Amino acid sequence: MKESQLAQKLKKHLANVVQNNGSDLHLSVGDYPIMRIDGVLYRLSKEAIISHDDMISLSESLLSEKQMKIFEKTMHIDFSIEIDSQDRFRANMFHQKGNISLALRYIPKEIRPLEELGIPEVVYDFIKRTQGLILLTGPTGHGKSTTLAALINYINHNRQEHVITIEDPIEYLHHSDQCLIEQREIGKDANNFHEALTACFREDVDVVLVGEMRDLETISTAITAAETGHLIMGTLHTNDSVQTVDRIIDVFPAYQQNQIRFQLANVLLGVVSQRLLRKIGGGRVPAVEVLIKNRAVENLIRQNQTHQIGVTIETSLEDGMIGINRALANLVKEGQVSLEDAEMYATDVNSFRMLLEAV
Numbered sequence: 001m002k003e004s005q006l007a008q009k010l011k012k013h014l015a016n017v018v019q020n021n022g023s024d025l026h027l028s029v030g031d032y033p034i035m036r037i038d039g040v041l042y043r044l045s046k047e048a049i050i051s052h053d054d055m056i057s058l059s060e061s062l063l064s065e066k067q068m069k070i071f072e073k074t075m076h077i078d079f080s081i082e083i084d085s086q087d088r089f090r091a092n093m094f095h096q097k098g099n100i101s102l103a104l105r106y107i108p109k110e111i112r113p114l115e116e117l118g119i120p121e122v123v124y125d126f127i128k129r130t131q132g133l134i135l136l137t138g139p140t141g142h143g144k145s146t147t148l149a150a151l152i153n154y155i156n157h158n159r160q161e162h163v164i165t166i167e168d169p170i171e172y173l174h175h176s177d178q179c180l181i182e183q184r185e186i187g188k189d190a191n192n193f194h195e196a197l198t199a200c201f202r203e204d205v206d207v208v209l210v211g212e213m214r215d216l217e218t219i220s221t222a223i224t225a226a227e228t229g230h231l232i233m234g235t236l237h238t239n240d241s242v243q244t245v246d247r248i249i250d251v252f253p254a255y256q257q258n259q260i261r262f263q264l265a266n267v268l269l270g271v272v273s274q275r276l277l278r279k280i281g282g283g284r285v286p287a288v289e290v291l292i293k294n295r296a297v298e299n300l301i302r303q304n305q306t307h308q309i310g311v312t313i314e315t316s317l318e319d320g321m322i323g324i325n326r327a328l329a330n331l332v333k334e335g336q337v338s339l340e341d342a343e344m345y346a347t348d349v350n351s352f353r354m355l356l357e358a359v
Contacts, residue, residue, distance in 0.1 A: 006058050011083050013044070017106050018087050021283075023141070024106065025089075029055055029099035039278050055100035059093060070187065078187075080107075080169040090171055105141070107171045111153040112146075118286045119147055122320035123272055125292075127151050127233075130206070132269035133226040135213075137238045142276045143286055144235045145171050148209055151233065156181060161206035166196040168211055179207075186211075193218045197225065210234040216251045223260070226267035240324050240347055241271040241291035241313065245306045265301040268293045273324055275345045277337045285336050287345060289324035292316070329355040 013033050017025050024036035029052050032043045062081070063071060071077040076094035081104065083089075089104040114121055126134045134151075136144040149172035152163060156179045163179050168186035175181070190196035193210060194217040200208050213219050213234040226232045238244040245264065252260050273289040291297065296312050299305075313321045328342040329352055339356075346352035 006054060007061050009047075010058065013047075014081070014083050014087070014089060014104065014106075015085065016044075017089075017104075018085065022106060025104045027055065027058070027102040027104075028096070029101070038282060038284055039276070052099055055102070058102065059100050062091075063093070067187075078169050080171070088171075088173070090169060107145075109173075111149045111172055111174075113154070114147070114150050117143070117146060117150060119150070119272070119274070119288055120290055120320065120322065122290060122292070123147070123151070123270075124154060125320070126269045126272075127155055127207075127231065129231060129269055131226060131229050131231055131267075133222060133264075133267045134231070134233045134269050135236055135244055135271045136233065137236045137240070137244045137271060137273040138275055139237065139239075143274055145211075147272065147274065148233055148235070149174075152181070152207075152209060155179060155207055162204055163207040163209070164200055164203065164205045165209040166190065166193055166211055167209070168193070171211075194221055197221045200225065200230070201228075205230065207231045208233070212236075213248075219248055219251055223263050223267055227263065238273070240273050240289055240310075242306050242309050244271050244273065245301060245309065249306075261302055261304060265293075265298045268297075268301070275324070275328075277328075277331065277341050277345065279336055280338060285331060287324060287327040287331055287337075287342070288322070289313070289327060290320060290322050292319055292321050294319065325352040326355050328352055329358075332356060 013025050017035055020037055022035045022037045026034040027050055029050055032045050032049055033047050035042050035044060067077055067079060071093060079091050081089045081091050087109060088107045090107055091104045093102050114123055136148055138144055152174055155163060156174060156177045160178050163181045165183045170183050170185045184190050184196050186192060197210060197218060198221055208230055210222055213222055213236055222232050222234055236244055236247060238247050248264060249257050249260050270293055271291040275287045276284045277287060279285040291313055297309060300308050310323060313323045325346050325348055328346055331337045332339055332342045343349055
């Protein structure tokens with residue numbers, strides 16, 4: 001198959017993802033193209049099986065010379081693709097069994113508000129502050145980037161500030177309204193998250209979105225930035241609020257951890273942990289845990305009693321907090337998701353079942 005035909009085929013598949021409200025497209029040697037819709041994989045068995053040569057040609061047509069060198073060195077690379085309809089996809093090209101594979105995630109053009117996404121509107125309260133640290137957590141593909149985009153969009157239309165996003169790659173495109181929004185892509189506009197975040201101190205920035213807080217240097221710089229008058233939003237791949245706080249502290253060597261507890265207790269505004277579940281009748285719906293830092297949470301972090309944060313969340317419903325197990329139980333009670341699907345994401349099945357039985 002000629003390179004131009006491959007590119008056209010890819011555009012066709014990506015357009016199908018958009019038209020069918022899909023989320024992902026997978027291209028793997030020896031298999032049909034595979035589309036994910038509502039969390040379920042579907043093989044496009046009417047298409048041709050993908051060959052080794054197909055993927056080599058596709059990599060040559062999609063990657064620049066610089067990207068190809070990175071791909072050859074690291075064996076994987078993140079980048080983005082835009083098709084004729086101006087729909088964008090985040091892509092990851094990687095090797096498996098000596099062949100090239102490609103995974104593409106759809107990034108909707110429209111940035112929807114929290115209320116349309118099913119995220120508690122109390123989350124907007126975090127971005128009414130001018131400094132501090134907001135963390136979005138959950139597995140890959142469960143809506144963290146979409147929630148962050150909604151928060152940045154709200155700031156863009158309601159405040160007059162300088163916003164910088166640091167992403168790998170850039171996902172949602174923001175267009176400056178009341179704010180000045182600048183978006184930096186790792187590998188294209190910056191070498192890494194840590195260096196890009198450090199540079200923000202010299203760029204007169206008010207709000208920074210850090211696509212991933214992957215390492216000690218980035219996490220440390222984010223905490224410092226939150227201490228020095230900036231509003232920082234970042235993501236972690238953790239399951240709930242307790243894990244999130246523990247992960248940040250555990251990244252640091254033992255001799256620093258007590259100091260970090262005090263710093264984190266001071267700067268943390270809240271943690272939003274989310275899962276996307278299959279919705280009965282089609283589509284997906286989020287189950288969202290919300291931790292709002294209050295005096296009790298602050299003291300628990302300082303005193304190394306993070307295992308008690310879950311109790312504080314459960315006793316602070318009136319303040320807008322909600323635990324992930326209660327959020328899942330509510331979705332089952334409302335008839336939005338099945339009991340089986342909800343149990344898959346419960347962090348404590350016994351606690352989840354008790355909440356489900358409660359009137």
